Amino acid sequence: MNKINAALDRLMKLHPDEINLSLDRMLRILKALGSPEKSVPPIFHIAGTNGKGSTGASIRALLEAQGKRVHVYSSPHLVRFNERIRLGSTGKFVDDDALLVAIERVEKANGGEELTFFEATTAVAFCLFADTPADYLVLEVGLGGVLDATNVIEKPLVSVITPISKDHENFLGNSLEGIALEKAGIIKPGCPVVVGPQTDAIRDLIENTAGRLRAPVWFQGQEFSAWDEGGRLVYQDELGLLDLSPPKLAGFHQISNSGLALAAIRAAGLLEGDDAQNVCDKALRSINWPARMQPLYEGALFDELPKNCEIWVDGGHNPGAAEVIASFLADLTDKASRPTYLVMGMMNTKDPEGFFEQFEGLAKHVLCVPLTTTQAGRSPIELAEIAKASGLSASAHGNLDRAIAEISRRSKLDNEAPRILFGGSLYLAGEILARNGTLPE
Missing domain, CATH: 3.40.1190.10 (Mur-like, catalytic domain)
Incomplete structure (x- = not known):
């Protein structure tokens, strides 16, 4: 390699x-x-x-x-x-x-x-x-x-x-x-x-x-x-x-x-x-395309996150994609409500305002993280401020470890297993799949 x-x-x-x-x-x-x-x-x-x-x-x-x-x-x-x-x-x-x-x-x-x-x-x-x-x-x-x-x-x-x-x-x-x-x-x-x-x-x-x-x-x-x-x-x-x-x-x-x-x-x-x-x-029945509302059922992330959590990964990064993702999350919420956390990283060329506004009322909290595999990522602090301006509860984190720890802390207060969506960028989606050991085939 x-x-x-x-x-x-x-x-x-x-x-x-x-x-x-x-x-x-x-x-x-x-x-x-x-x-x-x-x-x-x-x-x-x-x-x-x-x-x-x-x-x-x-x-x-x-x-x-x-x-x-x-x-x-x-x-x-x-x-x-x-x-x-x-x-x-x-x-x-x-x-x-x-x-x-x-x-x-x-x-x-x-x-x-x-x-x-x-x-x-x-x-x-x-x-x-x-x-x-x-x-x-x-x-x-x-x-x-x-x-x-x-x-x-x-x-x-x-x-x-x-x-x-x-x-x-x-x-x-x-x-x-x-x-x-x-x-x-x-x-x-x-x-x-x-x-x-x-x-x-x-x-x-x-x-x-x-x-x-x-x-x-x-x-x-x-x-x-x-x-x-x-x-x-x-x-x-x-x-x-x-x-x-x-x-x-x-x-x-x-x-x-x-x-x-x-x-x-x-x-x-x-x-x-x-x-x-x-x-x-x-x-x-056989279609496979990773990081498109992809559910994770096992892997290393489950050792890091709260027990019985539900994990999704999606690389959608524009308002049109966000609308589709939000619709899917809304349907999940109707069927089985859980506290929903968004872990988001985004390129500095994207439209975070248009993206985040789709999730108002759906996400309990947004955790903004840096993109580690590109130099063109938006600052987590800036991203969190934009999410807040869009009506969402949000926080900035220096890395994924800290965001995951924060989800675990909040879940103890919720006393309920969370639903977690990692997204906002294919770069972040790729990092999550690699971290979990779920490599595309």
Whole structure:
């Protein structure tokens, strides 16, 4: 692993001092590598603000349930970089040896020229995907869409756009319509696009973009629908209705994400036969995507926290994600009320005001902690003040140990086992999973 970290550090040092958002660097390195992006399997290309990872995991599960081999490219990772690249030949994350060979290949072809870290690692992924047999590639956008490093592909099998809200405003701007236009940039001429729930204005923008490019478009709520009915996932499109098992992933929003994934599969001309019901049920029961309302049932954290506590981990970090998380917590509270504690760390580029305001009346206390695996974390003191201004009880802690000790102290006063959500950042989620010994697979 030390060799991998050293190689990744070398890629980091290629990062330009000022980022010029364009595809020029990406096109240059891919040409020097022999255009591996043109030799990858058919692509499901996914953009959006929330739900990209869960939707991609659902697409992968639906394909694998049909016996297909699926490459996956997603970001960021939680614990190890290898999580970003899953190879269809094994169904597992790329191993260190293959990853190191691909990194060194990109370094040699690049010749020391400037590349962003994401551009370099996307080139690494394309090399691995081109050289390893598979039937499909699930390709997740890193940032935006139109100028994202993944958007060098010319003809995706299906483009997928998940719900769009504000995030990464420092790169994408504050206009929701502007952000949507960036993400709609993955739509390609004549290639079908499936779209998750959106505001009317964003739906119109996507429809206009697709129309201009003559790309068939499927909107959730129009060409297809997915809803919960008696604890089941019901999906309907022009081919008919499917009464399915609920997805394994927790949260009402996963009904929508799974429906979007199923629509993407159908838009590709797959799962149209009599076996659709059985294949979908098998897939929905197997979906796995860590740090998305992920429950923990055992591990090192249970030795540190109060007995019989309930632990959840979620990496959602924008107001749209917070709304979904808060809705899930509200449902849990209705079913089984417990004192709820939020342990939060957040990047300094995020919107903590918009995030925290979703939890008023739900959280007994918010414990703010630093992010230890990035230099771009917001101060716990500042974060706690923002939480208080949002109407929440909050405190700042210098590290996780102190936050955990404070939860234990408060739980003795409550005389009731707490419900604890660790979240606000994928960095914190990754730290929690590593600390607990629950590594992504």
